[in-house]
Amino acid sequence: MHSSVFPWLSELTDEQAYEFLGEVIEAANAAGTHTAFLQTLDALAVEWRDAQRSPSSLAGSSP
Template sequence: MQSSTFPWMSHLADEQAYEFLDEVIRCAKIAGTHTDFLRVLDERAAAWAVTAEAMSVVRQASNDLDP
């Protein structure tokens, strides 16, 4: 899945990307203010970016092991 806002999403499996987007939607619905939403969005995006980077490293290592 491609996103210019979240470029690391391309490293996630589709189901993981949908899970992240579901979290964003839930955060928007729950947040009391724009500031609260942005704070939570920043936290969730940072956590998912780490997950995406880990997925990228695992895929690359797997590719490196294939003969």
């Protein structure tokens, strides 16, 4: 999956990308405000990006 906003998304398997996007949708539903959603989205993106850069991700584990 290619994303201009999240360039590292293309490094994920389709299953991982859909899991991340599912978390984004859940965050949008639970946030309550635009600001809360953007803060949650930022935290999710950092978490997933960092998980992809970690040595354990080379072994095929998902975040």
